[in-house]
Every structure is written in C-alpha cells, then in structure tokens.
Amino acid sequence: MTSPAYASFAQWYEKGHLASYVRERKSAGGVLNLLEAEQPAGDVSDPAVPDFVLHQDINGGTRFRGDLGAGAFDVTSDKGGFFLAAPNFKNRIIAGSSHQVRSLAFPLSHWQSAFDEANVGQAVFDRPDVFRGTFHSPEIRSSIRRLWAICADEGVPSRLLARAAGYEIISHLCRLGGASLEPARGGLSPWAKRRCVDLMHARLSEDITLEELAAEAQLSPYHFARMFKQGLGVPPRVYLTQLRMEKACDLLEHTEMPVTEIALEVGYSSNQVLARVFLKNRRMSPTDYRRAVREPGRIQTQKQAIA
The missing domain is CATH 2.60.120.10 (Jelly Rolls)
Structure with a gap:
C-alpha cells in the first residue's frame, strides 16, 4: 500500500x-x-x-x-x-x-x-x-x-x-466473495415501514438520505436497504421515484401549478428533469398527461386523427 x-x-x-x-x-x-x-x-x-x-x-x-x-x-x-x-x-x-x-x-x-x-x-x-x-x-x-x-x-x-x-x-x-449475508427476515416491521413511508412523503421535495430513513427504522443503512426491498418489493430508489410520480400526477390533475413548480415540489431540479423521468415512467410528457386527464376525449380524438 x-x-x-x-x-x-x-x-x-x-x-x-x-x-x-x-x-x-x-x-x-x-x-x-x-x-x-x-x-x-x-x-x-x-x-x-x-x-x-x-x-x-x-x-x-x-x-x-x-x-x-x-x-x-x-x-x-x-x-x-x-x-x-x-x-x-x-x-x-x-x-x-x-x-x-x-x-x-x-x-x-x-x-x-x-x-x-x-x-x-x-x-x-x-x-x-x-x-x-x-x-x-x-x-x-x-x-x-x-x-x-x-x-x-x-x-x-x-x-x-x-x-x-x-x-x-x-x-x-x-x-x-463468498460472504454469507444475514437474511432480511421478512423486511421492515409494520411500524418501521409506516414511519419510513411517512417520512418520504413529508420530505418528498428534499434530498433525504438513506441514513435518515434507516434511523427511523432503527437499523444500519446497509441492512435497511436490503430490508426495505424485502418489505416493500422494490429498492428505496425505485419507491422514491414512484412516490414522486404519484405526487406529480396528482398536482398535474388537480392544480394549476406550472410544471416547473411541480418539478421542485416533488424533488427534481428542473422541469426538464421531471419531463425525462415522467416520459420514462408514464410514456408521455407532464403537459400531455395534464391534458389527457382533463380532456380525455380530445386526446383520444387527436390520437385517432394521427392514426
């Protein structure tokens, strides 16, 4: 060395x-x-x-x-x-x-x-x-x-x-390397799962850390990451994206907030970042989603005209 x-x-x-x-x-x-x-x-x-x-x-x-x-x-x-x-x-x-x-x-x-x-x-x-x-x-x-x-x-x-x-x-x-990892033991306990999910919801716009979530569950970050996936079915990073998409969809549907403000509200640095993530997860832009949920007939007519 x-x-x-x-x-x-x-x-x-x-x-x-x-x-x-x-x-x-x-x-x-x-x-x-x-x-x-x-x-x-x-x-x-x-x-x-x-x-x-x-x-x-x-x-x-x-x-x-x-x-x-x-x-x-x-x-x-x-x-x-x-x-x-x-x-x-x-x-x-x-x-x-x-x-x-x-x-x-x-x-x-x-x-x-x-x-x-x-x-x-x-x-x-x-x-x-x-x-x-x-x-x-x-x-x-x-x-x-x-x-x-x-x-x-x-x-x-x-x-x-x-x-x-x-x-x-x-x-x-x-x-x-041949290490025998301790099993995740069925994932997070109900109280730990609830506290972690509540914290993620409450601080969706912030750069919350894995260490903060692990502290809520009273686990080390290393074991928390494995047990979170075992208990909720997806890794923390995937679950966070799901929460952000759900919140963004709700705001697009029920508010007049500009897309730029919605991006910041759900933890993304710009409307361009939100658009890329939204397109990957919803197969359309945030603006098209807002139109689709508010004017479904118009969107369908446009699709038929294009076809």
Missing part, C-alpha cells in the same frame, strides 16, 4: 494523464462517481486513491496484465466483464489494445462504514480466484446500467438514490 497521490479517483481522471480519454462523466452527488473512457493500448495504471473502484470493459476482447490489489493477473476480458481495484493501492495494468471502460468509484469518505459492516475487504479481496482479473455479475451489471440511466435523467440524483444503488452493488460483491 502507498499513500494516496490524488484526493479521489474522480480527481485523478480530471487532472491525470488519462483525463483526455474520458468521454462522459456521471456524478452521483460525490457519493458515487461514474465515468466512461476510451483508453489506448499500453500502460493505463492508476495511482493510489482512497476509492474502491469497479471497472467494466464494455466491449471485451482485450488482454490485461497487472495487479489491482488482489494479486497479479494476465487475462483476456469478456464483454461486460468487471475488474475490481483496491483502495489506496497504486495499481498496475497494461492493456493489449484500445478499449472502452466504464468505471464506478466508491469514495471511502462516504463508504468506509458500509464496507466495514459488510466486511468487504476480507470477503472480496481474499477471493483472488474471483477478483484477480475479470469477473461477471449480471446483477452488478444491471445495477450500474440503472444508475447510469438515473444520472442521465436527473443529472445529480438524490443521495438516497445513489446510496441505495451503492448498497445493492456492495451486497452483490459480498455474495461473489
């Missing part, structure tokens, strides 16, 4: 010599940092940074040699395969060809307590047969894809969304 040369993985890819290869950044409020880069063949090593980093080779077929903190490897990547880089480790990696990589960094300043509780260091890096080189996880791949889409829709998503997505990925890493 060496002392960190940069304050974060994000800073390294802003100021280091690989910065010019970055094609897109998605920030989750500093809680998580995502980027996509098209990197050349040759030395693509990173300095020691206080971040726990997942790299995904988008296209596969590249030979990688090096050490990311779990031991030396020499592998040819598969499409969508992952590489895991240890925090505070000056890694070494040589790429045999140019490649497209998507990286997700967990800053230790935000995640150390979660890693300690989940026993990530021991459960993960003590399994070099899994994490020395490339590995696969459809669950992690799906989680990162959803997180990337959320960032594309919302810009900087809420801290609750970012933390909940992070806990999902941590849980999957632990399972891959």
Whole structure:
C-alpha cells in the first residue's frame, strides 16, 4: 500500500494523464462517481486513491496484465466483464489494445462504514480466484446500467438514490466473495415501514438520505436497504421515484401549478428533469398527461386523427 497521490479517483481522471480519454462523466452527488473512457493500448495504471473502484470493459476482447490489489493477473476480458481495484493501492495494468471502460468509484469518505459492516475487504479481496482479473455479475451489471440511466435523467440524483444503488452493488460483491449475508427476515416491521413511508412523503421535495430513513427504522443503512426491498418489493430508489410520480400526477390533475413548480415540489431540479423521468415512467410528457386527464376525449380524438 502507498499513500494516496490524488484526493479521489474522480480527481485523478480530471487532472491525470488519462483525463483526455474520458468521454462522459456521471456524478452521483460525490457519493458515487461514474465515468466512461476510451483508453489506448499500453500502460493505463492508476495511482493510489482512497476509492474502491469497479471497472467494466464494455466491449471485451482485450488482454490485461497487472495487479489491482488482489494479486497479479494476465487475462483476456469478456464483454461486460468487471475488474475490481483496491483502495489506496497504486495499481498496475497494461492493456493489449484500445478499449472502452466504464468505471464506478466508491469514495471511502462516504463508504468506509458500509464496507466495514459488510466486511468487504476480507470477503472480496481474499477471493483472488474471483477478483484477480475479470469477473461477471449480471446483477452488478444491471445495477450500474440503472444508475447510469438515473444520472442521465436527473443529472445529480438524490443521495438516497445513489446510496441505495451503492448498497445493492456492495451486497452483490459480498455474495461473489463468498460472504454469507444475514437474511432480511421478512423486511421492515409494520411500524418501521409506516414511519419510513411517512417520512418520504413529508420530505418528498428534499434530498433525504438513506441514513435518515434507516434511523427511523432503527437499523444500519446497509441492512435497511436490503430490508426495505424485502418489505416493500422494490429498492428505496425505485419507491422514491414512484412516490414522486404519484405526487406529480396528482398536482398535474388537480392544480394549476406550472410544471416547473411541480418539478421542485416533488424533488427534481428542473422541469426538464421531471419531463425525462415522467416520459420514462408514464410514456408521455407532464403537459400531455395534464391534458389527457382533463380532456380525455380530445386526446383520444387527436390520437385517432394521427392514426
């Protein structure tokens, strides 16, 4: 191990010599940092940074040699395969060809307590047969894809969304590492579920945190995220979006509030963000929804005319 040369993985890819290869950044409020880069063949090593980093080779077929903190490897990547880089480790990696990589960094300043509780260091890096080189996880791949889409829709998503997505990925890493996670025991108790849902309703316009919800349930954030999904059927991030959509629909139907004000009322930074999320969840714009619920006959006539 060496002392960190940069304050974060994000800073390294802003100021280091690989910065010019970055094609897109998605920030989750500093809680998580995502980027996509098209990197050349040759030395693509990173300095020691206080971040726990997942790299995904988008296209596969590249030979990688090096050490990311779990031991030396020499592998040819598969499409969508992952590489895991240890925090505070000056890694070494040589790429045999140019490649497209998507990286997700967990800053230790935000995640150390979660890693300690989940026993990530021991459960993960003590399994070099899994994490020395490339590995696969459809669950992690799906989680990162959803997180990337959320960032594309919302810009900087809420801290609750970012933390909940992070806990999902941590849980999957632990399972891959052979950790035996305690069952969710049927989800939240009725009183905890009620208090959490009430708090989410009451503070829908605010950037409420997963830690605040977990405190209502008297659980650690790591276990709360798993038990919330077990008890309510969806992760906290999905449930929050559902509540926001329900509130937005109600305001569109029963008030004359401008769409910009409705966006702020339900916790989105602008009407453009609301429109993107609304289109994805309701298959129409907020304005079209308002017309549809108030003038259903007119909307149907317009659709028939178009057909």
